Amino acid sequence: MTINTATEKVIQSPWFSGVPSSETQRFLALTKLVQLKKGDRFIEAGETPKIFGFVTKGLFRFLYTDQEGKEYTKVFMPEHSFVSAYSAMVLNQASYFSIEALEDSEVLTISYASWLRLKESHPCWNELLIKVLEKAFIMKEAREREFLFLDAESRYQxxxxRFPNLEHRLKQHMIASYLGIAPESLSRVRKKEQS
Structure with a gap:
């Protein structure tokens, strides 16, 4: 993908619909197109993040890893998503989770310092940030409710x-991890769905 194609993806994204074109151009001038191979980490747990990005191609997952190396998938982020350990960036502390590329991917990145300057220069950036944070909060609240009240079959549905057309792009153990069940349990849920 070229920088021009990545630029087009930003301009066409609903996230930027309320941003004046002159401000979008300012944003793009501050970004850098980064290519990641499948398995690369955009952010590694334990590192203090200084950048965040907008996914123009590919797929990511946010994951926690425990002391024994077991992985817990927090969320999947396909194209047109923002990827960031935002609270760690704001607090200038180490991220508790990693962000892993699940496919060869491309991300337009911006440094947090540049973002802060941009945000102070025009109210449209605070409006965009509120939209992104609201969506993240709504998803977090929904996930908590699902884990408290719903069974595995309901969570799978x-x-x-929530992620139409994503299932074929993911390994079974990652979906199971996202659902909070063992891969064998996911196989049983899928078989039940097909019968």
Whole structure:
């Protein structure tokens, strides 16, 4: 993908619909196109993030890893998503989770310092940030409710609705991790769905 194609993806994204074109151009001038191979980490747990990005191509997952190396998938982020350990960046502290490329991917990155300057220069950036944070908060609240009240089958159905056409791009153990179940349990859920 060229920088021009990546630029087009930003301009066409609903996230930037309320941003004046002159401000979008300012944003793009501050970004850098970064290519990641499948398995690369955009952010590694334990590092203090200084950048965030907008996914123009590919797929990512946010994951926690425990002391024994077991992985817990927090969320999947396909094209047109922002990827960031935002609270760690704001607090200037180490991220508790990693962000892993699940496919060869491309991200337009911007440094947090540049973002802060941009945000102070025009109210449209605070409006965009509020939209992004609201969506993240709504998703977090929904995930908590699902884990408290719903069984694995219901959570699987919600996953399919929340991430249409994503299932074929993911390994079974990653979907199971996102659902909070073992891969064998996911196989049983899928078989039950097909019968």
């Amino acid at each position: 919600i996953f399919l609705e």
